[in-house]
Amino acid sequence: MQMQQTNLLLVYTLDQWDPFGVGPGNYDTEIADSIQAVHDLDDQVELARAIQSIYEFSFEEIIPLENCKEISGRLLEIKNNGFCAM
Numbered sequence: 001m002q003m004q005q006t007n008l009l010l011v012y013t014l015d016q017w018d019p020f021g022v023g024p025g026n027y028d029t030e031i032a033d034s035i036q037a038v039h040d041l042d043d044q045v046e047l048a049r050a051i052q053s054i055y056e057f058s059f060e061e062i063i064p065l066e067n068c069k070e071i072s073g074r075l076l077e078i079k080n081n082g083f084c085a086m
Helices: 003-017 028-040 046-059 065-080
Strands: none
Touching: 003 028, 003 065, 028 046, 028 065, 046 065
16 A cells, blocks of 8 residues: 555544544644654554654543554554554
């Protein structure tokens, strides 16, 4: 899968995640930062902690690490395999 297609799928996956229930389309900054983290990290737990920190910084609320591990696993699968197993 081309990088652009991978990134679009990563954006879609994160946008649909909606951890704070504010609706898709309200996480542009967090999504951009999270996608950078996906490209920088290969460990699911490290990525989960990075995502947790990114969203906490913006929303001043902590997402449970288990929720972040779930999404980080999906994101790494997209990155590594070029498809989404939702």
